[in-house]
Amino acid sequence: MATKTTPQDIETTVMEALAKFGADPDVLTREATLEEVDVDSLDLVELTQVVEDEYDIDLENADFKKVKTVGDVIDLVVERVG
């Protein structure tokens, strides 16, 4: 990538993807749990596709085991992008 990816870029990418999947924008915050924004395992597989394409990283299903909130998802991607 020509310019360095910032955590803010990643947050924007994840939030936009979840909104596109149909998460309610009014409850879509870092603190919201995946359950509260109606994000299920299929959404996470789709999100994985989005961030893998965008940031050239690899994520496995197992990586999402400890993920509870939207912020956890963002932090996971940020950590992998490094």
Added chain:
Amino acid sequence: MTLRDVVITGVGAVTPLGVGARALHERWTAGACGIRDGEAPCADFTVTDHLTIKEARRADRSTQLAITAGDEALAEAGWTDELPYDSELIGCVLGTGIGGIETLESNHDSLRDTGPGAVSALAVPLMMSNAGSAALSLRHGLRGPVFSVVSACAAGSHAIGTALRMIQHGEAEAMVTGGAEAPLTPLSRAAFGKMNALSESGVSRPFDARRDGFVMGEGAGVLVLENGDSARARGARILGTLRGYGSTGDAHHITAPHKEGRGGARAMTIAIGDAGLTPADVDYINAHGTSTQLNDRAETLALKLALGDRAGQIPVSSTKSAIGHLLGAAGAVEAVATILALRDRIAPPTIGWEEPDEGLDLDYVPGTAQPLAMSNGRPPVALSNSFGFGGHNATLCLQAV
């Protein structure tokens, strides 16, 4: 064993004549046609009017149509706030000819153009042929028998007949049933085109001498069926009765119907007998009437074989003159149209029928709707025919109340 009677308490449809069963019935009866540029899309259907973004993303177009028709049917049955029976005693059987072909094609494009990584995680749940029944089960909490049936253009009627049996035999108190299809895609157009099944003129004129193939359309039809005693006990408004069902195989040819319509005739004879009736009791035929040379001739012969002299005495019309051929949804949408026609004691027209063909000499209800002549004092009875590639024949026998 005495079989239970099965009543229809709600209907829903999304068709090229609009969103809603009433749009289908009223516009067809008035002679309106939903075909444009040789195809019959559901042009009035905007998915976000009916489904949330998430629901829409989780459904192929065929399933989106099924969900919308299902919502209408359940609302009419008065099921919106609460299911009237134990959810384990309510099932869903839907029919489809192809399943989620739009999803299949778009994901194949991604595979070919970008690679396996670009194929959607939602591809399988969207394209599977059972997606429609699964979606309605999930949406409404239906926990009885839930599955889809696949028999090309007979699937909608097979689904309804299967649902009828489940209630008759006590496997379910009520069933949500019907069919959905969204086949207006490049592959499907090319494939049906190659086999010379599609009309080159782009006109659907069943039983007319100039007919030159079917016009492909999309849509969905859903009916709520209930055990008659239970429906009456809960004070449901009853639209009509599903009296009988007959299903046969031609074992003749993979696409062509039997030349004398023997398989189709047997399906009708079985359906009439299943209803405890005779040909003299039949007042109207909702024909399969595809506007292909082969079907319309074979079906006319089948009607004569099954009904004898009665075939020439009653109106025979084809919904496909107004909405084209909805493949696996056709039988379901036509069952909806038939029960509403019976309720209003009217035979909607075969739109565009002008030129008689040799040997095709039944009353095809040309141009304008006719009032149904009642043979005796009881509510009118109709047959609705569906025949599919593979030699599948299914006939439903319906009666008004």
